[in-house]
Amino acid sequence: MPNKKVTKIDPRKELSPYLNHQNNQNRNRKKHSKVSASLSGLHIERRNALIKRLGSILAVSGIAIIGLGYYVSPLANVDSVQIKGAPDLIPKQVVANSGIKASDKVFDYVFHQHHLSKRLANKYPEIKNVQVKVVHLNNLILNIQERPTVGYIKDGDRYRKILANGKIGSRSLPWSKVDQQKPLFIGYNKQVSLTDDLKLFNSFPADFREEVKLLSGSPTRKMQIILVVKDGNVVIGNINTLKDKIKYYNAIKAKAGKHSLIDLEVGAFSRPLTSKEKKAYGIS
Incomplete structure (x- = not known):
């Protein structure tokens, strides 16, 4: 029987296209997985930021609503006025000359205390400055600084x-x-x-x-x-x-x-x- 020529085949060479394809597929999967993870993390961050912004807006809105409700309610009306720092002046007269009325809002005098200070200083030479403080929601304290x-x-x-x-x-x-x-x-x-x-x-x-x-x-x-x-x-x-x-x-x-x-x-x-x-x- 005549001898047949045997051709040697390198298995790795024959499998290399397949292996290369598998490696490429694995790399693509890893890249896709990384991109997916990155997009997922970005989505979570955006969602958390949105929740925080919404929470801040709701908190500020809630405070504003509560503040507005307090301001328009009778609780914000002046209930009492106390005079401090002017022992020689008659408190009732000072309050009367201040122009403060029970129907006034306490915070109007806090925000515009300069006008109150000027009004009382024009009436009383002893008064140099007046600072307004609110206690117990609707009680005013007028801290009077007298001239030496x-x-x-x-x-x-x-x-x-x-x-x-x-x-x-x-x-x-x-x-x-x-x-x-x-x-x-x-x-x-x-x-x-x-x-x-x-x-x-x-x-x-x-x-x-x-x-x-x-x-x-x-x-x-x-x-x-x-x-x-x-x-x-x-x-x-x-x-x-x-x-x-x-x-x-x-x-x-x-x-x-x-x-x-x-x-x-x-x-x-x-x-x-x-x-x-x-x-x-x-x-x-």
Whole structure:
């Protein structure tokens, strides 16, 4: 029998097209799976973002509806007004002059408290600023900031505050409500005279201002001013020159002693006060 020629076949070569096709299919599946996973994740993110936006819109809308409902309801009407920070003013009068009514909405005064502050400051020189606070839904608290008190001016048998801006307080106070640490201005019948002397007083060093007990607006000469000091001395000066001369007070006082009249009007000298002068100036 004749020999037949045997042809060798490489299985891998014969299978390679098939294997390559399978590999391509697997790679395509993986790519498709990755793309599908990416699209799915993006869809979830968008859905979550949409839910959050809707939640925010619903929350804001809910708050707005509740706020609007509160505003138009009687709960938003002013139920009471409390005054704080102005012990010498009469609360009922302050409320009446504020223009606040029971039918008003509390938050109208919170949002427009500048107008309320201006209205009360025009009525009361003592008031510098007013801040409005709401408590328990519909109760107003007016926190009043008063202007500093420089001293007091005698008003008959009562006294009025002299404020830092030079204006006079609206209320006459009994002696029991006068701050004894502040100086008393007496004998001032004209606002111009008080303004000049107040300007001079404010120009003094702070430590000397704290020692002044009384200023007299009824001196014997027009440009003269008289100061009664808490240490028992009396200072006489000229309103145009005393600002510069007051720095010599402590040195002169050390030599003059207690209950002396220190004259800085023309030059500088001192002498003991007479019994009549002590009585006139309320020095004991």
